[in-house]
Amino acid sequence: MNKKLFFSLGTIILIILLGVVGYMVYQRMSVTEINDTTSIIPTTNDTQTSLSYRNNTYGFLIPLPESWRGYSVSEQAKDSYLEIRIMHPQSTSQNPRMDIPVLVVPIATWNKWYPANGEGNHPFAAPIAATERARNTRYVFATAPRYNYAFASGYEEVEEIVQKITALNIFPAQTIQPAQQTQQGAPVETFPLFEEGEVKG
Numbered sequence: 001m002n003k004k005l006f007f008s009l010g011t012i013i014l015i016i017l018l019g020v021v022g023y024m025v026y027q028r029m030s031v032t033e034i035n036d037t038t039s040i041i042p043t044t045n046d047t048q049t050s051l052s053y054r055n056n057t058y059g060f061l062i063p064l065p066e067s068w069r070g071y072s073v074s075e076q077a078k079d080s081y082l083e084i085r086i087m088h089p090q091s092t093s094q095n096p097r098m099d100i101p102v103l104v105v106p107i108a109t110w111n112k113w114y115p116a117n118g119e120g121n122h123p124f125a126a127p128i129a130a131t132e133r134a135r136n137t138r139y140v141f142a143t144a145p146r147y148n149y150a151f152a153s154g155y156e157e158v159e160e161i162v163q164k165i166t167a168l169n170i171f172p173a174q175t176i177q178p179a180q181q182t183q184q185g186a187p188v189e190t191f192p193l194f195e196e197g198e199v200k201g
Contacts, residue, residue: 053086058104059136059168062086062161079123081105083144088154098152100161103130103142110140134167141165 051069053062064071070089075082082104091097105113113122114129122130126145134141143162148155 053100054168055084056168056170058082058139058141059170060102060104060134060139060141061166061168062100062102063164063166064161065157080109081123096152098148098155098158100158101143101147102133102162102165103140103144105130105140105142107135107138107140110135110142133162133165136167136169136171138171139167141167 051064051066053064053071053073055061064086067090068086068088072087072089074085074087076085084102084104086100086102088097088099091099110132111120113120124130124145128145130142130144132140132142148159
């Protein structure tokens with residue numbers, strides 16, 4: 001009687017062990033198959049998208065989502081800096097979307113706005129500073145204080161985009177021309193003409 005009970009218990013334990021080992025082998029094979037499959041599936045990332053806004057006049061680049069293909073661009077020269085706005089192709093007067101606003105500020109002007117001693121004076125009404133995004137040897141590329149406080153449609157996407165502004169070093173140090181001087185001695189930048197509303201992308 002005891003031999004039959006012992007034999008039955010041994011058989012049950014053996015079946016359980018075989019089941020556990022079989023399950024583990026099956027799981028390992030499944031994981032291997034998944035890994036083999038995912039390794040041959042192409043992934044989509046920013047490097048595979050070719051859409052961007054590249055400005056060879058001032059030297060900066062902005063990678064853009066594919067949904068911005070067909071964007072338009074406008075420039076407005078202010079007293080001491082330039083504002084470039086990149087407009088979403090689906091933005092309309094009835095359904096406006098957030099533009100990408102980039103300030104192009106000569107470094108001498110930027111240093112006057114925000115000197116090391118903190119006693120500068122920028123031209124914006126907000127009591128906070130503009131945000132520098134990138135710079136090359138001649139210009140700072142920035143966004144104005146509170147540029148997105150209107151919370152227009154797509155403002156979250158624009159915030160991600162402006163963080164990817166990249167400066168292009170297109171001005172070799174030996175070829176930089178000195179800025180013209182006003183009678184007060186402040187540097188003045190003359191910005192090249194631009195066709196308003198030019199479509200890019």
